[in-house]
Amino acid sequence: MKAYEAMAEAFVREGTTDVFGMMGDANMHWMDALAQRGVRLYEVRHEGSGLGMADGWARAAGRPGVVTTTSGPGVSQLATSMLCASRAGTPLVAFCGETAWGDEGAVQYLDQRRFAAAIECGFVHLSKADQAEEAVQRAFYLARTENRPVMLSAPIDVQVQAYEPGDYIPSSDLLPASRPLPDPAAIEAARALIEGSKRVVVIAGRGARRAGAGEEILELQARTGALLATTLQAKNWLCDRTEYHVGLSGLFGSKPAQELLQEADCVVAVGASLNHYTTEHGYLYPEARYVQIDTAPNVVMGTGRPADCYVQADAVTALTELNRALGTTRVEGFHTAETRSRLTGWLDAPIDYVDEPGRIDPREAIKVLDAAMPGEFDLVLGSGHQTDFGTMLFQRSRQVTSNYGMFGAIGQAPLLTIGQIVATGRPAFVVEGDASFLMHLPEFETACRYGLPLLVVVMNDEGLGAEYHKLGAKGLTKDLAIIPNPELGGVAQALGGGGATVRSAAELEAAVAEYVADPRPFVIDVRITREVLSVPYRRLWYGEDV
Amino acid sequence: MISITETIDVPSPPERVWEVISSPPDVVSCIAGAELGEAHGDGSFDGALVVKFGAVRVRFRARVHLELDETALRGMLTARGKDGQAATRFTAEATFHVAEDGNGSRVAMNGEVQLTGKLTSLIEAGAGVVVSRMTKDFAARLVERCAAPAGPEAAAAVPAGLSTAPKATATKTAPAAPAGTATPAKPAARIRAWWAALWSRLAERSSQGGRA
Numbered sequence: 001m002k003a004y005e006a007m008a009e010a011f012v013r014e015g016t017t018d019v020f021g022m023m024g025d026a027n028m029h030w031m032d033a034l035a036q037r038g039v040r041l042y043e044v045r046h047e048g049s050g051l052g053m054a055d056g057w058a059r060a061a062g063r064p065g066v067v068t069t070t071s072g073p074g075v076s077q078l079a080t081s082m083l084c085a086s087r088a089g090t091p092l093v094a095f096c097g098e099t100a101w102g103d104e105g106a107v108q109y110l111d112q113r114r115f116a117a118a119i120e121c122g123f124v125h126l127s128k129a130d131q132a133e134e135a136v137q138r139a140f141y142l143a144r145t146e147n148r149p150v151m152l153s154a155p156i157d158v159q160v161q162a163y164e165p166g167d168y169i170p171s172s173d174l175l176p177a178s179r180p181l182p183d184p185a186a187i188e189a190a191r192a193l194i195e196g197s198k199r200v201v202v203i204a205g206r207g208a209r210r211a212g213a214g215e216e217i218l219e220l221q222a223r224t225g226a227l228l229a230t231t232l233q234a235k236n237w238l239c240d241r242t243e244y245h246v247g248l249s250g251l252f253g254s255k256p257a258q259e260l261l262q263e264a265d266c267v268v269a270v271g272a273s274l275n276h277y278t279t280e281h282g283y284l285y286p287e288a289r290y291v292q293i294d295t296a297p298n299v300v301m302g303t304g305r306p307a308d309c310y311v312q313a314d315a316v317t318a319l320t321e322l323n324r325a326l327g328t329t330r331v332e333g334f335h336t337a338e339t340r341s342r343l344t345g346w347l348d349a350p351i352d353y354v355d356e357p358g359r360i361d362p363r364e365a366i367k368v369l370d371a372a373m374p375g376e377f378d379l380v381l382g383s384g385h386q387t388d389f390g391t392m393l394f395q396r397s398r399q400v401t402s403n404y405g406m407f408g409a410i411g412q413a414p415l416l417t418i419g420q421i422v423a424t425g426r427p428a429f430v431v432e433g434d435a436s437f438l439m440h441l442p443e444f445e446t447a448c449r450y451g452l453p454l455l456v457v458v459m460n461d462e463g464l465g466a467e468y469h470k471l472g473a474k475g476l477t478k479d480l481a482i483i484p485n486p487e488l489g490g491v492a493q494a495l496g497g498g499g500a501t502v503r504s505a506a507e508l509e510a511a512v513a514e515y516v517a518d519p520r521p522f523v524i525d526v527r528i529t530r531e532v533l534s535v536p537y538r539r540l541w542y543g544e545d546v
Numbered sequence: 547m548i549s550i551t552e553t554i555d556v557p558s559p560p561e562r563v564w565e566v567i568s569s570p571p572d573v574v575s576c577i578a579g580a581e582l583g584e585a586h587g588d589g590s591f592d593g594a595l596v597v598k599f600g601a602v603r604v605r606f607r608a609r610v611h612l613e614l615d616e617t618a619l620r621g622m623l624t625a626r627g628k629d630g631q632a633a634t635r636f637t638a639e640a641t642f643h644v645a646e647d648g649n650g651s652r653v654a655m656n657g658e659v660q661l662t663g664k665l666t667s668l669i670e671a672g673a674g675v676v677v678s679r680m681t682k683d684f685a686a687r688l689v690e691r692c693a694a695p696a697g698p699e700a701a702a703a704v705p706a707g708l709s710t711a712p713k714a715t716a717t718k719t720a721p722a723a724p725a726g727t728a729t730p731a732k733p734a735a736r737i738r739a740w741w742a743a744l745w746s747r748l749a750e751r752s753s754q755g756g757r758a
Contacts, residue, residue: 251668258601281664282631283602303631473671539600543672543679546600 003132004159008033010136011095013170016066018042018057018422019095020050024070026097026108026156031068042422042450045442047074051081051149052412052440055090056380056419059401062210064143065092065419071099071156072108079119080409082149086120088406091143093136094121094151101127101155112153122150129161133168140171180295182313182321189309190268190291191325197266197289200226200333203249203278206233207271207294208315214238216319217270223326224268225333227260229253231272232391232402235381240397243340249284250277251536252391255546256342260334264288269307271295271315276302277405293318347395358503359529362386362459366393366431368505369457372512373398373429377455377519378420382413382432385465388534390431411439414456418447427453427519434460434485437523441491444521448496453519455512458488461530469533473541492523501525548674550640550657554685557650558692564619564644566692567653570612576687577680583607593625599669599676605630608638619644623657634663653688655681 008030011019016034020042023031035041044050051067058065069075075096085092099106116123124139126132139152194200202221204213218241221228229249230237239245246257253261261284268291272278279285282303292299292307293315300306311318353361366389373379378399381387391402401420403412414437417430437444437458447454461468468481489511492499498520500511508526515522538544556563566572570591574580583592590611597604608627615621626637640657659677661669669676 255601262601262603276664280602280668281633283604283629283633283665283668286603286605286630303633539672540669541671541675543599543669543674543676545598 001163001165002029002159003126003129003161003163004029004154005033006132006163006165007095007126007136007154007159008037008039009165010133010168011066011093012037012039013168014093014136014140015063015170015172019066019068020044020053020057020419020422021068021095022047022050022070022074023068024074024097026071026099026154026159027068027074027095028070029156029159030095030097030154040422042446044446046440047077048079048081049415049440049443049446051078051085051092051094052415053419053422053443054092054094055081055085055088055149055412056401056416057423058085058090058092058419059088059416060420060423063091064140065090066095067092068095069097070108071097071106071112072110074108075110075112075115075151075153078151080407081412081415082119082121082151084403084407084409084412085149086407088403089147090149091147092149093139093143094149096151096153097159098153098155100157112151116151116153120148122146122148124150124152126152126154126158129158129163132163133166137169137171137174141174144171144175179314179317180312182293182311182318184321186309186311186313187318187321187325190293190311190322193289193291193309194224194266194268194322194326197224198331198333199264200224200266200268200331201229201249201261201264201285201288202226203229203231203267203269203272203274204234204237205231205270205272205278209234209237209271211271211315213270213315213319214241216316216323218242219323220268220319220326223323223328223330225331225335226268227264227334227339229257229261231278232404234272235391235400235402236394236397238397239395244335244343246343247395248391250280251539252388253284254346254392256346258284260339260342262286263334266291269293270319273299274301274303274307279303293322354529354531356529356531359527360503360505360508362389362461362528362532363393364505365457365459365508365526365528366390368508369429369431369512370394370396372509372516374516376426377516378424378426378428380413380417380420380428380430382430383408383410383436384433385469385534385537386433386459386461386528387431388536389459389532392535410436412436414454415440415443417454417456418443418452421452421454422450427455429455429457429515431457431459433465434458434462434488434525435464435483437488438485441495444492444497444523445495447521452521454521455515455519456492456523458523458525459528460485460488460525461528463530465530468530469537470541473537488523488525492521492525497521497523499523499525501527503527548659548661548677550655550659550677550681552655552681552685554653554655554688555647555650556653556689556692558689560619560644560646560651563651563653563688563692564616566688567642567644568612568614568616568621570610572691576684576691578683578687593627597676597680599665599672602668604634604665606636608636628663629665631664634661634665636661651692 018040047069054065054067122142126135139150143150267288290307291309293311375398381402463482471478487501489499489501502508511524574582579596581594585591608625610625613622620643628635638659643654
């Protein structure tokens with residue numbers, strides 16, 4: 001057996017079923033061996049895009065995604081997507097070929113170890129054929145335990161050397177399977193802190209959702225009369241289960257949410273890191289004391305401080321114990337008719353849509369989408385100014401993924417969505433800006449080739465929306481950010497998918513219905529007005545209380 | 547950095563405008579969300595200000611110095627402080643000048659506010675808009691305040707936290723004129739009397755070892 005075959009076999013043993021990437025001299029042997037072992041290969045149009053897909057795949061599957069490149073130029077293409085995955089804490093393994101070991105004069109030579117360090121990923125090198133299995137195991141172990149991408153760099157001459165496979169132990173077998181249980185003293189401290197409080201807010205994050213702690217969170221919230229808020233990563237989770245769900249905690253929260261949260265005297269965070277986005281550097285909770293439940297040994301909040309009471313434990317176990325300790329007494333807290341009316345008043349308030357011929361108000365577009373897309377269709381939120389509308393206004397309970405704050409690169413969301421669909425098999429829609437979508441347009445053709453049920457909703461203001469509005473706020477030339485583009489519905493059809501360009505709410509509804517009836521690669525180019533400034537921008541740039 | 551350049555037309559005589567603008571309690575009553583705190587030995591005093599950035603309310607505490615040139619009707623205010631989270635610090639410097647203008651006065655204000663720390667990323671350019679909105683609001687209240695008759699209570703108002711009341715609940719409008727500070731004839735005397743009143747109270751309190 002050759003080393004590349006043993007490595008392919010080891011990837012299969014690690015649970016690899018889908019690999020994204022582009023073939024070249026230095027990875028083709030390994031890809032061939034994977035194909036022979038039944039692994040699905042997704043040939044993409046740019047290695048960085050493939051990494052974005054592996055990132056989306058890993059986030060949805062909850063295990064390491066895999067991307068592959070050839071040597072040198074294949075590797076350097078990974079930069080931006082790798083940084084995004086690293087900032088997102090995504091476990092993935094990038095199998096990168098390398099020129100012959102020691103041949104620094106080779107055309108495609110790159111110091112891949114130094115490059116990996118710069119793009120913030122781990123690095124494992126295959127220096128000898130007899131490390132073939134060990135290197136794969138180590139790469140996956142690092143990805144799983146450190147929650148980060150790892151580059152496995154393998155010189156082509158080493159890959160083709162002979163190797164005698166051993167008894168491969170998958171990295172998951174190296175990890176203990178036990179749940180971390182809470183320290184009773186920490187539960188007691190949390191109980192005392194919560195019982196000494198009158199206005200409790202429970203913040204549910206991605207960790208709580210992954211742990212499936214929904215029922216326990218709802219019970220805690222009912223007992224303590226708490227408001228339930230989520231982080232951006234858990235957007236809309238449990239929003240159909242309680243009247244006291246305030247939506248997002250942070251800049252993207254509604255005005256009543258921001259006002260109510262500032263009244264809190266206690267925050268209970270479950271699987272949420274309480275970074276500076278969630279608490280607005282602590283300004284959203286000026287009077288609160290914090291209880292934080294997380295599996296990590298410790299968490300420093302976005303304020304640079306630890307929680308007043310930290311409980312290291314699995315979310316379900318910790319909440320079960322905490323609910324038991326709190327007993328059956330129920331506290332009214334925030335659970336009043338007044339709170340309810342403040343929350344529903346904001347949702348029900350009529351919006352005065354901008355009436356511009358041939359262009360839709362982005363807020364109306366989101367409303368139409370939220371109503372027309374069934375809850376089983378997953379949502380991925382894109383980037384740029386347009387994403388603010390969806391981030392604030394999508395209200396329906398569904399699986400939502402946001403890439404906000406992960407290096408701030410545009411163009412990543414459609415790639416994440418492709419990977420997610422491959423992992424789940426469920427149709428999904430991504431709401432993205434025109435510049436973002438066009439950045440990696442060729443990957444829509446990839447989605448078409450594989451027949452993925454992907455809907456890209458392009459909120460098309462024909463420009464760089466964020467820059468357009470920031471130029472305006474700074475008194476610079478707004479029009480510099482206007483970049484016209486062709487009708488993308490037609491472009492999508494030319495690439496082999498379905499497509500529509502819509503200029504009214506009715507046309508948008510019809511296009512969504514066409515996709516929902518037959519989910520397939522589809523682009524809806526929604527022509528939106530540039531006249532509407534998002535709420536976060538109104539707050540940030542104009543200090544408006546909205 | 548946020549710049550303040552504001553000219554306020556006040557339909558009151560310069561003497562009256564100076565009287566208001568040189569009196570910390572009066573000025574504080576013209577700023578929404580502001581409170582006056584303790585006075586210090588070096589002539590400075592504490593202040594607190596709640597500012598709304600969007601829906602988020604942030605409470606700043608500051609130490610304020612006021613230098614007055616009463617013959618020229620000019621003053622300079624400097625303040626430095628931080629917010630309750632201690633995540634954001636600010637320094638502010640402003641000069642003001644009262645001049646006669648037609649039948650009333652014109653107040654020229656020039657200043658700079660420098661914010662550093664976590665809050666700056668949350669408020670971006672919005673901070674400048676907030677400050678300019680507050681300046682406009684201050685102008686309107688100043689006009690109103692100057693139009694109100696000057697009284698001994700305004701002249702000798704006791705700052706919050708310095709009342710003789712047991713629980714220090716006096717507000718900036720508390721009519722707690724100390725004995726011996728009848729309406730002074732000139733603003734300078736009035737300011738001196740105000741500080742004297744503060745000092746006697748501080749001295750009393752520190753001799754009892756108490757703090758607000």
